[in-house]
Amino acid sequence: MKTVLKNGYVLIAGQLQRADVLIDAGMIQDISPEIPASQNQVVSIAGQVILPGFVDVHVHFREPGYTDKETIATGSLAAAHGGYTTVFSMPNVQPVPDTPQRWLQMQQLNQQKGCIHIQQYASITRQRTGNELVDFKALKQVGACGFSNDGSGVQTAATMYQAMQAAAQVHLPIAAHIEDDSLAHGGVMNAGLSAQKLHLPGIPAVSETAQLARDLELAAATGVHYHACHLSTAASVELVRAAKKRGVNVTAEVTPHHLLLDESMITTDNPLFKMNPPLRTLADRQALLSGLLDGTIDCIATDHAPHTKLDKQGSMLTAAFGITGLETSFAVLYTSLVQSNLCSLAQLVNWMSTQPARIFHLTQAGRIAIGAPADLTVVDLNHWTTITAANMLSKGKNSPFIGRKVAAQIKATMVHGQWVYQQEAK
Ligand SMILES: [Zn+2]
CATH class of the missing domain: 2.30.40.10 (Urease, subunit C, domain 1)
Known part of the structure; x- marks a missing residue:
């Protein structure tokens, strides 16, 4: 009927x-x-x-391996509850989809248990760590939508360079969690005023920008589609803006929380404000919105990162990184941005649906049209x-x-x- x-x-x-x-x-x-x-x-x-169903190019559904935090069934239902019809699932599950066989098992689970479209990333390196690269060609053949070690940055430049060459050859994007561990170690929130007041160790902005600058050079040299995940600093926006200007094949995402929250709102040691990258300053937040408005940042992605109550208890020092986002994103962004006339409904829908579909070449998503x-x-x-x-x-x-x-x-x-x-x- x-x-x-x-x-x-x-x-x-x-x-x-x-x-x-x-x-x-x-x-x-x-x-x-x-x-x-x-x-x-x-x-x-x-x-x-x-509205066209939303498209989130960055979610964590935790199955297999961490089903006390989330499952594909609950994660995809949460996505549907938030208006999403397509999500891209990150590979930091156990086992890691780092071989064609493991990727196919993962995708089979997505199809059996998910109630929306789920695209599945493969990892960049085996076990999502170290320097041993996955088989990019074989993973493209089985259907991987791209490659990501999300949760950690690729620490060695040579490894990232080779990964980008291989991804460029098979015409798939590298979606990069950008973080230099040697600059970020031990931090739990932005290295800034709030961290000082709370006597908590900080993560400096350079841990993101130093690696982003490196990656943009490598992307320029290899021609790969480099997708910068969850930009958090004003300097990162400026780096991407300059790279786009000189023709680097780069796209970028920002999360609702980095657009709407900043470190000044963290007045107690509260793990619900602990995520990676951390909430930065008000000036960073404003630069992220400007970046969206001028097209430097292409889309909004939630980085939906569910955890158990226990994982998020106690101090930011020991709690897990990450917050959920799929069920709140449209409502909070509509209220804070559209109702305040900072952007239009059409712009918000573009960033949440049309643009992510376009930059990841999903021709069937992100639009309402006959046919x-x-x-x-x-x-x-x-x-x-x-x-x-x-x-x-x-x-x-x-x-x-x-x-x-x-x-x-x-x-x-x-x-x-x-x-x-x-x-x-x-
Ligand atoms: Zn990440």
């Missing part, structure tokens, strides 16, 4: 327009002001907004609510946004014409 989403507003060419959407066999068959209900299953979404797959999310932009742990579907409740009032709510998410999340009527 065909489905009509009736009386909603659709984001078309950057404008919200009143339109019905007809879905058949997983595809969008028609978009027009009035589609008759006859013969069709009608879903009334009066006053709500239909495109029905991967979409239905949002109420006029529904104030408070973010609570109880409403989260992720196993991880480690979000610094809990308690925040937000102006928008994801009502339902559809992947290939099937509802994968629908808010229960209350």
Whole structure:
């Protein structure tokens, strides 16, 4: 049976327009002001907004290996709850998908257990550590979407150089966690005023920028598509801006938390504010937003990093790095950026859906159009609510946004014409 989403507003060419959407066999068959209900299953979404499903190129689903933190089932449901229809899963699981066989096992799990589209990264080096490279060609052949050692930077320049040469040959991106361990060791938050006040060891901005400068030179020399993960500093934005200007094949992402939070908000030793890279200064945060607005930064990615309650207890000195993000990203960004007129809804949707799909060459994602797959999310932009742990579907409740009032709510998410999340009527 065909489905009509009736009386909603659709984001078309950057404008919200009143339109019905007809879905058949997983595809969008028609978009027009009035589609008759006859013969069709009608879903009334009066006053709500239909957006292209969001695409997150940086998530951690923890399975296999760490299923007390998250599973593919709970992680993908959390993604659907946040309006995402496609995510890219990082390879810091156990076993690491660093051979074609292990990658295929991983992807099979994704397909069996995930309720949305999951693209799977392979690691850059064996076991995601050291200097022994994976077989880039074989991993491309089985279907890897790119290569990443996320969680740690590649420490040796020669290793990164060879990895980029190999990735360039198979036309796949390197998605880099950028961190020089020799400059960052022991830090738990930004090396700055808040760390000094709290007597906690800091991670200096140079631990990111020094390696980013190195990597941009290597990317220029190899021609690889270099994707810079979770930029956190103003100097990093400037490095990427200059590299783009001289034609380096670089793209970059920023997280919602680096856009909306900064170190001045860390007034107690609170592990919910511990992530890597850390929250930097207000000036860094402003530079990240400017970078998004001028196109230096291409997209927003959550770096969804669920942990157990125990992992995030106690002091920042011992707690795990990382916070969740999939279920809160749209609501917090819409409220803080769009409602404050810092950007438009169309820009936010571009950064969360169209752009990540484009830079990773997903031709079927990131758009609402006749003939495109029905991967979409239905949002109420006029529904104030408070973010609570109880409403989260992720196993991880480690979000610094809990308690925040937000102006928008994801009502339902559809992947290939099937509802994968629908808010229960209350
Ligand atoms: Zn990372």
